[in-house]
Amino acid sequence: MPLRHAYRRRPSRRRATRRLAADLALLAMAAAFALPLAWVLLSAVDPGAGLRVRIPDGLTLDNFRAVLTPDITYTPLLNSLLLCGGGTALTVGCAALAAYPLSRFPSRLNRPFLLTILFATSLPITAIMVPVYALFVRVNLIDTLQGTVFFFAASQLPFAIWLMKNFMDGVPKELEEAAWTDGASAAQSLVRIVLPLMGPGLAVVTVFSFVMMWGNFFVPFMLLLSPDRMPASVSVNDFFGNRGMVAYGQLAAFSVLYSTPVILLYVLVARRLGGGFALGGAVKG
Amino acid sequence: MRRAHPAVRTLPLVPALVVLLLFLAGPIAYCVWIAFTDLQLTGQAHSSFTGLANFRRAFRDDAFLNAVWLTLVFTVLSSLVGQNTLGLALAALMKRASKPVRTLTGGVVITAWVLPEVVAGFLLYAFFRREGTLNAVLDWLGLPRQNWLFTLPILAVSFANVWRGTAFSMLVYSAALDEIPAEITEAAEVDGAGGWRRLWHITLPMIRRSIGTNLMLNTLQTLSVFGLIWVMTRGGPGGRSQTLPLFMYEQAFQNSMIGYGTAVALLLLLVGSLFSVVYLRLLRTEV
Numbered sequence: 168m169p170l171r172h173a174y175r176r177r178p179s180r181r182r183a184t185r186r187l188a189a190d191l192a193l194l195a196m197a198a199a200f201a202l203p204l205a206w207v208l209l210s211a212v213d214p215g216a217g218l219r220v221r222i223p224d225g226l227t228l229d230n231f232r233a234v235l236t237p238d239i240t241y242t243p244l245l246n247s248l249l250l251c252g253g254g255t256a257l258t259v260g261c262a263a264l265a266a267y268p269l270s271r272f273p274s275r276l277n278r279p280f281l282l283t284i285l286f287a288t289s290l291p292i293t294a295i296m297v298p299v300y301a302l303f304v305r306v307n308l309i310d311t312l313q314g315t316v317f318f319f320a321a322s323q324l325p326f327a328i329w330l331m332k333n334f335m336d337g338v339p340k341e342l343e344e345a346a347w348t349d350g351a352s353a354a355q356s357l358v359r360i361v362l363p364l365m366g367p368g369l370a371v372v373t374v375f376s377f378v379m380m381w382g383n384f385f386v387p388f389m390l391l392l393s394p395d396r397m398p399a400s401v402s403v404n405d406f407f408g409n410r411g412m413v414a415y416g417q418l419a420a421f422s423v424l425y426s427t428p429v430i431l432l433y434v435l436v437a438r439r440l441g442g443g444f445a446l447g448g449a450v451k452g
Numbered sequence: 453m454r455r456a457h458p459a460v461r462t463l464p465l466v467p468a469l470v471v472l473l474l475f476l477a478g479p480i481a482y483c484v485w486i487a488f489t490d491l492q493l494t495g496q497a498h499s500s501f502t503g504l505a506n507f508r509r510a511f512r513d514d515a516f517l518n519a520v521w522l523t524l525v526f527t528v529l530s531s532l533v534g535q536n537t538l539g540l541a542l543a544a545l546m547k548r549a550s551k552p553v554r555t556l557t558g559g560v561v562i563t564a565w566v567l568p569e570v571v572a573g574f575l576l577y578a579f580f581r582r583e584g585t586l587n588a589v590l591d592w593l594g595l596p597r598q599n600w601l602f603t604l605p606i607l608a609v610s611f612a613n614v615w616r617g618t619a620f621s622m623l624v625y626s627a628a629l630d631e632i633p634a635e636i637t638e639a640a641e642v643d644g645a646g647g648w649r650r651l652w653h654i655t656l657p658m659i660r661r662s663i664g665t666n667l668m669l670n671t672l673q674t675l676s677v678f679g680l681i682w683v684m685t686r687g688g689p690g691g692r693s694q695t696l697p698l699f700m701y702e703q704a705f706q707n708s709m710i711g712y713g714t715a716v717a718l719l720l721l722l723v724g725s726l727f728s729v730v731y732l733r734l735l736r737t738e739v
Contacts, residue, residue, distance in 0.1 A: 189545045189549040190550055197560045200557075202589075206585060257471070260467070264467055286729070287472075289668070289727070291720060295479050298480075301482070382567070385678045385697075401570075430563060430567075
């Protein structure tokens with residue numbers, strides 16, 4: 168009896184030690200990852216912020232007050248919202264429409280089309296920005312909001328179509344067939360039945376597209392020229408680079424303001440999907 | 453509905469196709485064309501076809517070869533070694549750790565990933581600067597300090613890319629590890645296989661497809677990093693962190709040679725397509 172007891176206890180104690188070791192290792196890694204994040208959070212409220220992580224001299228909102236002006240914050244964030252909102256709406260709209268026939272009507276062309284789409288998802292968009300610039304100069308789309316919105320949409324569409332098609336495959340066809348019998352058209356069944364049923368999937372595609380565009384620097388950096396059209400991703404760079412003495416506290420405060428929306432959006436979607444591991448899974452195919 | 457003509461059925465594809473053709477396929481075709489011309493930024497009236505001149509020039513250009521070498525270093529260090537290994541290590545540790553630690557670590561690592569590229573660039577610029585956090589930590593540990601962005605800029609930007617990109621590998625590997633049946637690991641444990649042997653003989657073979665996909669996607673993402681390096685070093689000092697995207701930008705805009713810059717872009721696109729095709733092959737064996 169005592170022997171059996173000992174036999175049963177040893178593995179559990181070993182497991183506990185192992186868990187402790189894993190916890191410590193993870194905490195060390197988390198600390199390393201957190202250091203740069205700590206800098207931005209602490210500097211944003213530090214009246215005498217510098218380049219290193221330190222306990223602030225005192226708490227202040229002056230940094231935020233200094234950057235909350237039309238020039239530095241409001242206009243760039245509004246531009247970001249217009250660009251990314253427009254781009255996302257276009258992406259999600261086109262992707263939802265395109266995914267429907269791909270998911271519902273079997274055709275010999277579906278497979279080659281989807282393979283092309285998948286191929287396009289992984290092309291390095293950075294590489295084509297120089298020719299896109301040259302092309303946009305030619306067709307007079309350079310430095311326009313609509314041109315940038317369309318390019319954003321085109322660069323996100325392959326992945327959005329791929330995700331959307333996979334989510335749509337998960338909606339059972341029977342429900343739709345019932346609606347068709349009642350005389351609903353394909354358009355009606357898409358809008359009234361399929362899209363509402365794939366709410367979480369739609370949210371993932373929307374948030375993912377928006378977050379990708381919100382953080383994108385190179386596309387607006389290349390395609391927009393006038394300072395008053397620049398989104399936050401580009402304007403912050405001028406704010407940082409073109410002023411001799413950099414006010415690090417203000418830079419940190421602006422970074423916090425600019426990053427918060429995408430982090431909130433991510434948390435929102437991750438919650439709904441239980442951990443946000445769905446994107447990793449979706450990318451895996 | 454059921455009687456709809458096949459042509460009508462494909463109508464919903466039209467908007468997406470138009471956008472993709474005009475704004476993605478079009479620029480790629482244009483890219484292929486101007487890579488073979490001497491187009492310049494200064495807006496000369498005619499650019500002329502110059503055949504392979506841009507490419508011949510590239511392979512004689514030391515700055516180009518330097519950029520190729522740095523891109524290789526950057527990709528191997530940050531994507532193949534850094535993000536991939538660290539992502540797997542994090543995912544494996546998370547399976548054993550307690551829930552609060554797991555949630556905390558996941559949250560921190562994913563935040564680094566979700567942050568806008570430029571903000572990530574600032575944070576790591578501050579981290580690696582001479583008066584930044586890294587040197588403060590090294591002082592505290594009694595280790596010699598360095599001016600990282602000057603002495604080893606390519607290492608600094610590689611670390612920055614690891615910091616920013618590891619979350620993706622972590623998510624992919626967490627999903628993959630969850631799919632390994634617990635019985636298999638337990639059976640190996642009972643048979644007395646140690647941690648490293650289990651990793652080598654059981655875990656890695658079982659997640660090999662995820663490893664392949666993850667490596668491809670990491671590499672593709674790393675090949676197109678621009679903003680992060682631009683914010684941290686602008687490719688400098690003296691071109692010592694100038695990877696291909698930054699080289700391409702400099703040739704096209706600082707040196708006004710769009711044709712030459714595009715030729716470099718086309719090479720980058722070709723390498724990207726190659727990886728992309730390998731990625732498709734990997735997926736096909738999986739599906």
